[in-house]
Amino acid sequence: MTDVSGTSDLPVVLVHGIRTSATMWRAQVLALEAAGRTVRAVDLPGHGSRLGTPFTVDGCERVVVDAIDEVGGEALLVGLSLGGYLSIEVAARNPGKVRGLVAAGCCTDPRVPARAAWTRLARWIERTPGSGSGLNAFMVRAALSPQAQADIAAGGFALRVMSEALDAVGVLDPLTALERSACPVWLVNGAWDHFRTQERAYLRAAGRSGQPVRHVVVPGARHLVSLDAPVAFSRVVLEALDTVDPRRR
Numbered sequence: 001m002t003d004v005s006g007t008s009d010l011p012v013v014l015v016h017g018i019r020t021s022a023t024m025w026r027a028q029v030l031a032l033e034a035a036g037r038t039v040r041a042v043d044l045p046g047h048g049s050r051l052g053t054p055f056t057v058d059g060c061e062r063v064v065v066d067a068i069d070e071v072g073g074e075a076l077l078v079g080l081s082l083g084g085y086l087s088i089e090v091a092a093r094n095p096g097k098v099r100g101l102v103a104a105g106c107c108t109d110p111r112v113p114a115r116a117a118w119t120r121l122a123r124w125i126e127r128t129p130g131s132g133s134g135l136n137a138f139m140v141r142a143a144l145s146p147q148a149q150a151d152i153a154a155g156g157f158a159l160r161v162m163s164e165a166l167d168a169v170g171v172l173d174p175l176t177a178l179e180r181s182a183c184p185v186w187l188v189n190g191a192w193d194h195f196r197t198q199e200r201a202y203l204r205a206a207g208r209s210g211q212p213v214r215h216v217v218v219p220g221a222r223h224l225v226s227l228d229a230p231v232a233f234s235r236v237v238l239e240a241l242d243t244v245d246p247r248r249r
Contacts, residue, residue, distance in 0.1 A: 010099060010245040011038035011071035012237065015064060015083030017105070017224065018165050019136070021048030021155025027230035028078075028237060035238060040067045040075075044083070046161035055164045057089065057172065064090045068097045076241055078102040080226055081195070082165060085110055088174045088181075095182035100244035102237055104188040105223050107199045110169045119170075122162035131159040148227040178205040184212040186240050190221030190228055212243075 012032055014025045022041035032039045042063050046055035053059070064086065068075045077098045079087030084106030091098040125132040136157055140149055178185065185206045189196045199215070206213040216236050221228035 009037060010241060011040065011068075011075045012241065013064060013067045013071065013075045013077050014039065014041040015077070015079035015087050016041070016044065016047065017081035017083055018162060019047070019158045020152050021158070023048070023155035024080075024152045024224075024227060026151045026154070028226060028234050031231075031234035031238065035241075037241065038071050040071050042067045043155070044086070046164065047158040048155040051156065051158055055161055055168055057086070057168050060086045061090050061093060065094055065097060068094075073097060074099050076100045076102065076237070076244060078237055078240075079104065079106070081105040081223065082169065085169055085172055085174055088177045089172055091183060092177035092180040095180075098183050100184050100186070100240050101181065102186040102188060102240050104225050104233070105190070105193055105195050106174065107187060107189055107193075107202045108195045108197045109174065109201075110166075110172050115166055115170055119163050119166040122166060126160050126163060133157070133159055143222065144224065144227055148224070148230075152224075152227065175201060175205040178202060179208045181206060181209040181211050184214070184240070184244055185209070186214045186216060186236060188216045188218065188225060188233065188236055190223060190225040191217050191219050192222045193225065195223055 014028060016022060016024050022043050025041040029039050029041060043049045044063060045053040045059040074097050077087045077091055084103040087101060088103050091101045136159060187202055203213060203215055218225050218229045218232050226233040
């Protein structure tokens with residue numbers, strides 16, 4: 001878990017994607033620290049410092065809510081991919097703790113039929129020698145810059161959590177959760193993100209909450225938008241803070 005203490009302004013809690021850890025947020029932590037913010041980047045169950053802990057949605061919620069409580073009881077919540085789905089759910093379940101929500105790389109309903117096929121494939125890979133470490137290394141090298149590779153690898157890779165996590169998030173309903181949102185929402189995607197398939201439905205659902213909604217598409221970026229375009233993504237987070245922080249307003 002990464003913890004950076006700043007001023008008494010609204011803190012930020014960062015929730016990573018699947019198989020990664022808190023270290024993927026290095027660029028955002030540095031940018032927020034430079035802005036004088038308190039930042040907490042968590043490790044989800046089964047990842048990073050919690051490797052081997054069973055992955056459940058309720059367990060993830062406890063980790064995120066505990067982090068919010070540790071930084072003062074309310075925060076801007078930022079999640080990418082798996083972390084985006086979980087952040088949407090946590091915000092809906094804990095409206096008094098989440099002052100703003102930045103959900104990135106998660107604009108496809110996790111209940112799509114393809115999820116079952118992904119889960120079966122993940123189970124097969126996890127049973128192979130090395131649990132797919134060679135495939136994971138190849139994909140990281142092919143998809144990310146050298147700095148992003150270093151950031152994402154610093155906390156280690158959770159190679160045996162994919163199937164467990166896919167099973168767990170299959171019960172989530174992010175569209176209904178967004179309708180229950182009690183805070184402003186930023187939906188952020190890379191322009192080339194394959195998880196953009198239901199952007200319009202997500203925007204409509206978030207809009208039905210009555211809260212402000214902003215849609216940001218980062219040019220040239222793919223699914224891991226915070227790693228592909230760290231400066232642009234950090235700017236979105238800082239702009240969200242300026243919008244939702246009553247002490248700054």
